Amino acid sequence: MNLSELKEGQTATVARVGGDGHFRRRLLEMGFLRGTEVYVEKYAPLRDPIELILKGYHLSLRVDEAANIDVEEVRSGE
Amino acid sequence: MPEKSITIALAGNPNSGKSTIFNNLTGTRQKVGNWPGVTVEKKEGHLKTNVYDLSVVDLPGTYSLTAYSIEEIVARNFILDEKPDVVVDIIDASNLERNLYLATQLRELDTKVIFVLNMADLARERGVKIDADKLSELLDVPVVFTVGNRNKGTRDLLETIMSVAEAEIDLPRTRRVYYGKDIEKAVGELSEFIKEKTTAELPYHTRWVAIKLLENDGIVKERVLQSANPKGEAILQEAELKRQRLRDFFDEEPEIVMTDHRYGFIAGIVKEVVKTVSKQRVDVSRQIDQVLTNRLLGLPIFVFFIWAMFQLTFSLGAYPMDWIDAGVGWLGQAVGQILPEGLFRDLIVDGMIAGMGSVAIFLPNILILFFCIALFEDSGYMARAAFLMDKVMHLIGLHGKSFIPMLMGFGCNAPAIMATRTLESEKDRILTILINPLMSCAARLPVYILLAGAFFGARAGNVIFSIYALGIVLAISIGRLFRSTLLRGKVAPFVMELPPYRVPMLKGLLIHMWDRSKIFLRKIGGVILIGSVVVWFLSAFPREVQFSRDYEAEIAGISDHYRPLISAAHGDLRERLLGKKDETISGLETLQAREKIERSYIGRLGRVLTPVFAPIGMDWRGSVAVLTGFVAKEIVVSTMGVLYTVGADEDEKSEALKVALRKSNMTPLSAYAMMTFVLIYVPCLATVAVIRRETNSWKWAAFSITYSTTLAWLVAFMIYQGGKAIGLG
Ligand SMILES: Nc1nc2c(ncn2[C@@H]2O[C@H](COP(=O)(O)OP(=O)(O)OP(=O)(O)O)[C@@H](O)[C@H]2O)c(=O)[nH]1
Ligand SMILES: [Mg+2]
Numbered sequence: 001m002n003l004s005e006l007k008e009g010q011t012a013t014v015a016r017v018g019g020d021g022h023f024r025r026r027l028l029e030m031g032f033l034r035g036t037e038v039y040v041e042k043y044a045p046l047r048d049p050i051e052l053i054l055k056g057y058h059l060s061l062r063v064d065e066a067a068n069i070d071v072e073e074v075r076s077g078e
Numbered sequence: 079m080p081e082k083s084i085t086i087a088l089a090g091n092p093n094s095g096k097s098t099i100f101n102n103l104t105g106t107r108q109k110v111g112n113w114p115g116v117t118v119e120k121k122e123g124h125l126k127t128n129v130y131d132l133s134v135v136d137l138p139g140t141y142s143l144t145a146y147s148i149e150e151i152v153a154r155n156f157i158l159d160e161k162p163d164v165v166v167d168i169i170d171a172s173n174l175e176r177n178l179y180l181a182t183q184l185r186e187l188d189t190k191v192i193f194v195l196n197m198a199d200l201a202r203e204r205g206v207k208i209d210a211d212k213l214s215e216l217l218d219v220p221v222v223f224t225v226g227n228r229n230k231g232t233r234d235l236l237e238t239i240m241s242v243a244e245a246e247i248d249l250p251r252t253r254r255v256y257y258g259k260d261i262e263k264a265v266g267e268l269s270e271f272i273k274e275k276t277t278a279e280l281p282y283h284t285r286w287v288a289i290k291l292l293e294n295d296g297i298v299k300e301r302v303l304q305s306a307n308p309k310g311e312a313i314l315q316e317a318e319l320k321r322q323r324l325r326d327f328f329d330e331e332p333e334i335v336m337t338d339h340r341y342g343f344i345a346g347i348v349k350e351v352v353k354t355v356s357k358q359r360v361d362v363s364r365q366i367d368q369v370l371t372n373r374l375l376g377l378p379i380f381v382f383f384i385w386a387m388f389q390l391t392f393s394l395g396a397y398p399m400d401w402i403d404a405g406v407g408w409l410g411q412a413v414g415q416i417l418p419e420g421l422f423r424d425l426i427v428d429g430m431i432a433g434m435g436s437v438a439i440f441l442p443n444i445l446i447l448f449f450c451i452a453l454f455e456d457s458g459y460m461a462r463a464a465f466l467m468d469k470v471m472h473l474i475g476l477h478g479k480s481f482i483p484m485l486m487g488f489g490c491n492a493p494a495i496m497a498t499r500t501l502e503s504e505k506d507r508i509l510t511i512l513i514n515p516l517m518s519c520a521a522r523l524p525v526y527i528l529l530a531g532a533f534f535g536a537r538a539g540n541v542i543f544s545i546y547a548l549g550i551v552l553a554i555s556i557g558r559l560f561r562s563t564l565l566r567g568k569v570a571p572f573v574m575e576l577p578p579y580r581v582p583m584l585k586g587l588l589i590h591m592w593d594r595s596k597i598f599l600r601k602i603g604g605v606i607l608i609g610s611v612v613v614w615f616l617s618a619f620p621r622e623v624q625f626s627r628d629y630e631a632e633i634a635g636i637s638d639h640y641r642p643l644i645s646a647a648h649g650d651l652r653e654r655l656l657g658k659k660d661e662t663i664s665g666l667e668t669l670q671a672r673e674k675i676e677r678s679y680i681g682r683l684g685r686v687l688t689p690v691f692a693p694i695g696m697d698w699r700g701s702v703a704v705l706t707g708f709v710a711k712e713i714v715v716s717t718m719g720v721l722y723t724v725g726a727d728e729d730e731k732s733e734a735l736k737v738a739l740r741k742s743n744m745t746p747l748s749a750y751a752m753m754t755f756v757l758i759y760v761p762c763l764a765t766v767a768v769i770r771r772e773t774n775s776w777k778w779a780a781f782s783i784t785y786s787t788t789l790a791w792l793v794a795f796m797i798y799q800g801g802k803a804i805g806l807g
Contacts, residue, residue: 025333026141029141029142030141041364042371045372045374045377048469049478051576056172056176057173057575061572
């Protein structure tokens with residue numbers, strides 16, 4: 001399952017980050033590491049981008065880009 | 079007398095408060111705002127103590143030493159190449175874990191580092207308690223707490239900076255990130271290789287170079303090639319070999335594994351130094367966002383905010399504007415009475431006062447507009463606007479982040495274009511730069527307010543808003559066009575932090591507003607003054623012109639005609655005759671003044687322009703006005719002030735320009751066409767210069783001038799001719 005398939009209000013654990021080199025590295029540096037918990041705060045009014053909370057801060061990411069992040073242990077709530 | 083000079087660099091994650099601390103330290107007023115990417119170039123400030131001459135450098139924010147966009151490269155290069163004596167890492171204490179990523183990278187360098195835990199207030203509010211002594215001990219760096227926006231902890235920081243600068247300490251080589259057995263082995267071997275096999279003089283210490291080479295860092299590779307010539311090649315080859323081996327072993331890029339290790343190291347530190355005392359109370363910022371970025375309400379609220387901004391600017395600004403207008407009118411009259419009639423008086427009254435005054439009355443509007451923009455910037459709404467608009471910007475193949483420069487463009491395009499430095503893709507940047515001038519800046523506002531006020535009465539506010547909306551629509555359509563032709567490319571990823579909302583500090587807002595207004599006032603005293611004088615000269619000379627009819631004789635004739643009639647009449651009739659005589663004469667005088675200016679140098683210039691501008695409904699005076707507007711857009715108004723009010727009755731001086739405009743053959747339709755033309759046509763001189771610098775090419779600057787002017791003419795043409803065809807004009 002990947003991050004873009006989550007619904008608002010769900011939390012999941014990052015399993016793997018894909019995508020091309022630069023982008024992938026940036027995401028890792030921003031904290032998308034294996035085992036990190038990510039909470040889906042909301043989708044923007046036009047369904048794109050997504051607002052996420054990880055490591056205590058808010059980050060927005062496009063749906064396409066979020067699709068590069070594989071997640072596991074999906075659950076509801078924070 | 080200060081004797082030693084040292085350089086301090088302020089580094090840190092975006093939006094962690096670097097510029098705020100910089101301002102506290104140096105007493106300057108660098109721009110501060112609550113969104114990531116406010117500072118896009120390094121700024122230097124100075125501070126003298128009794129021993130030191132400190133030069134403090136405020137850097138753009140970066141999440142790591144791996145640079146992606148121009149402004150990050152600036153920060154990184156400064157730290158690596160200029161080798162500041164002390165690097166002060168401004169850490170957002172309420173977001174410690176991610177901020178420590180850059181911090182650990184900085185500690186791997188040769189430089190002395192100080193950690194500043196800024197936003198200590200926010201951390202406390204969130205119930206996060208940080209054990210600074212422990213942190214300092216664990217990482218072997220001095221740690222200082224600050225609250226930047228309240229100027230707390232500045233003295234502490236300054237003292238720490240000086241004691242660190244003084245200390246001849248060895249840089250800590252221990253308590254650094256441990257990258258795991260296999261990577262450490264590779265780092266060790268590569269270091270050995272560099273030291274033994276090449277004996278190369280590298281600009282940085284060896285372990286760090288080895289780490290960076292294993293991370294495949296482009297810039298460090300380049301530096302190694304430059305400085306370790308001819309051994310550079312060999313070093314890079316060896317590094318690639320090691321990378322290959324690690325890649326096979328981990329089944330993953332080495333840099334990714336190393337990032338993992340850094341975060342692992344950080345997690346260990348965080349566990350030891352952070353205590354969450356209370357579970358988070360209600361998160362106000364999130365609740366605000368429940369409304370402001372709400373699925374249904376988000377976009378309508380956004381549109382409402384923009385609409386409200388312009389309504390406020392227009393309607394609230396109208397009151398003080400009337401006062402200033404009256405003041406300018408009074409000044410013109412007073413000066414007119416004091417000075418003896420003649421050229422000099424005309425220069426002062428009709429040139430300087432009419433020109434500067436016609437622009438100065440818009441100061442209140444400009445203040446309000448900048449106040450609103452500052453409110454967006456300081457509250458944190460800017461980043462939300464980017465979030466909301468990302469999908470729309472996607473239509474043009476751009477990014478939500480591109481929307482921030484566009485919103486700033488409502489203030490002034492020059493800094494807005496510089497703000498595009500935060501965009502990672504070069505094509506995205508150029509595209510954003512090209513469409514930015516379509517976001518109507520504050521300098522164009524006076525033109526709209528004047529014309530809409532003169533021709534649309536109560537609907538002026540909405541008319542002006544429609545002009546802004548037209549600008550946005552055009553920006554999107556033109557952007558799309560360029561994207562699919564000139565600047566094809568992939569959409570860059572949109573990774574943007576959304577900082578928590580903050581209550582803006584009134585002082586900060588006022589400073590923002592004042593700084594911008596100062597620029598406006600300086601313009602009035604500078605280019606606008608010069609522009610008005612030049613326009614006045616060109617309109618007053620040549621002194622002697624050949625009139626088409628003999629006005630003097632006609633006026634004398636009229637006097638002669640009425641004299642016997644008036645002396646024969648009594649009472650009411652006499653009054654009426656007197657009035658009629660004056661009216662006829664002043665009518666002739668106005669005609670004479672008009673004809674005189676039409677035959678002046680500027681009138682001749684105007685005649686040359688007429689064929690170009692007549693199809694879009696502008697007379698020669700309007701044409702000259704927009705031509706002069708290339709220097710600065712406000713000059714359109716001051717030129718109109720000089721050209722249209724010529725021959726106006728003295729007692730009409732206040733509101734004179736509006737009255738004169740209504741009397742000219744301009745109609746609401748042609749006024750609207752002129753407004754659209756001014757919206758779209760050539761960016762002002764300053765903006766063109768910035769475009770040239772930021773794209774590093776005259777070609778793009780020239781392109782921007784040509785496309786905008788062509789587009790402006792076409793749109794104005796369609797509006798004017800289309801409007802006439804359906805019977806508006
Ligand atoms: N609550 C709180 N807010 C702060 C503090 N320090 C700075 N701020 C606010 O944080 C925001 C960001 O400050 P800046 O100084 O512009 O941050 P910066 O690090 O220069 O940001 P960039 O130039 O974008 O990298 C502003 O709204 C400041 O008013 C602090 O200690 N506490
Ligand atoms: Mg800054």
